Amino acid sequence: MGRILAIEGLTKSYPAGFWRKPVRVLSDLSFEVCRNEIVGFLGPNGAGKTTTIKIMNRLAFPDAGKVTLFGGQVRDGADVRRRIGFMPEQPYFYEYLTGGEFLRLCGQLCGMSRADTESRSSELLARVGLSGARGTAIRKYSKGMMQRLGLAQALLHDPELVILDEPMSGLDPMGRMEVRGIIRDLKAAGKTVFFSSHILSDVEVLCDRVIMLHKGRKVAEGRVEELIGAETLYIELVVSPVLTHDRLAAAGIPPEAGYAHGDLLVLRAPGSEEANRWMASLLREGCTIISCVPVKKNLEEIFMERIGSSGATGAAS
Numbered sequence: 001m002g003r004i005l006a007i008e009g010l011t012k013s014y015p016a017g018f019w020r021k022p023v024r025v026l027s028d029l030s031f032e033v034c035r036n037e038i039v040g041f042l043g044p045n046g047a048g049k050t051t052t053i054k055i056m057n058r059l060a061f062p063d064a065g066k067v068t069l070f071g072g073q074v075r076d077g078a079d080v081r082r083r084i085g086f087m088p089e090q091p092y093f094y095e096y097l098t099g100g101e102f103l104r105l106c107g108q109l110c111g112m113s114r115a116d117t118e119s120r121s122s123e124l125l126a127r128v129g130l131s132g133a134r135g136t137a138i139r140k141y142s143k144g145m146m147q148r149l150g151l152a153q154a155l156l157h158d159p160e161l162v163i164l165d166e167p168m169s170g171l172d173p174m175g176r177m178e179v180r181g182i183i184r185d186l187k188a189a190g191k192t193v194f195f196s197s198h199i200l201s202d203v204e205v206l207c208d209r210v211i212m213l214h215k216g217r218k219v220a221e222g223r224v225e226e227l228i229g230a231e232t233l234y235i236e237l238v239v240s241p242v243l244t245h246d247r248l249a250a251a252g253i254p255p256e257a258g259y260a261h262g263d264l265l266v267l268r269a270p271g272s273e274e275a276n277r278w279m280a281s282l283l284r285e286g287c288t289i290i291s292c293v294p295v296k297k298n299l300e301e302i303f304m305e306r307i308g309s310s311g312a313t314g315a316a317s
């Protein structure tokens with residue numbers, strides 16, 4: 001898989017005001033995105049995600065470091081724009097245009113033919129659930145509808161690399177699920193998707209790889225299953241019926257490992273060895289095993305751990 005985007009040593013500060021030291025918002029940030037990956041860019045508000053994405057799109061410039069797109073095979077900004085689809089965090093539209101007119105304008109701006117623009121617009125408006133609002137002025141759109149139109153705009157010219165800044169924000173659970181579906185379809189069509197989010201659960205189920213940012217520094221990077229897979233916290237057994245403390249103890253199971261949840265007994269085995277031993281004893285006691293599930297850390301817990309260990313070294317310096 002070829003590299004489609006490489007970020008090396010990005011550093012950026014913003015002026016903080018007269019007499020005040022500039023505020024460092026990105027510190028020596030490096031990562032890569034490969035062709036046909038879905039990469040999630042995670043971090044709390046203010047971590048520097050939007051700043052990084054602006055730099056990728058040449059809308060802002062770093063104090064140090066560089067961005068290489070498509071292995072450096074881009075001639076100019078127009079070339080970048082043709083090959084990248086970009087949805088900004090707060091898509092700002094001409095509110096007196098209709099959704100359909102806005103897409104027509106975008107098609108013209110990126111040099112698409114009228115016929116192409118019309119057919120792609122219809123296809124994309126249907127895909128994002130806005131067919132019925134094509135002729136409605138954007139001023140009457142809800143936040144969620146604006147977000148969907150922003151997504152249609154980003155995909156209009158069928159770009160190879162799609163960069164989305166907080167594509168799920170402002171959407172209800174249904175809308176979030178639809179956006180996840182669109183991102184999966186893009187991958188299936190061979191595209192590459194890089195998107196930011198401060199909602200870790202959106203990312204966990206969708207991304208091949210994640211990059212976690214905190215105060216402008218990368219705190220973790222890797223395949224989702226590698227980040228969360230290695231760390232099984234415990235194995236949860238659910239059995240029926242509930243056994244008394246004495247019977248548990250007699251079966252060789254520490255009573256404090258379990259609690260009753262209605263008619264069910266929930267046990268936390270520290271490892272698979274204990275889980276196997278306990279299940280054998282429970283079966284001998286005449287219990288039914290309802291489930292046996294390894295419980296892993298989620299991205300949120302991993303993120304909290306990583307920023308715990310790097311938290312003292314804030315980006316501001």
Ligand SMILES: Nc1ncnc2c1ncn2[C@@H]1O[C@H](COP(=O)(O)OP(=O)(O)O)[C@@H](O)[C@H]1O
Pocket residue numbers: 014015025043044045046047048049050051052
């Ligand atoms: N144009 C700007 N001028 C000054 N400070 C800015 C500007 N843009 C962003 N910042 C600051 O940079 C930091 C990172 O912001 P941003 O990249 O928007 O983070 P995120 O997208 O992760 O929420 C924040 O502290 C923000 O206030």
Ligand SMILES: [Mg+2]
Pocket residue numbers: 049050051089165166
């Ligand atoms: Mg942002």
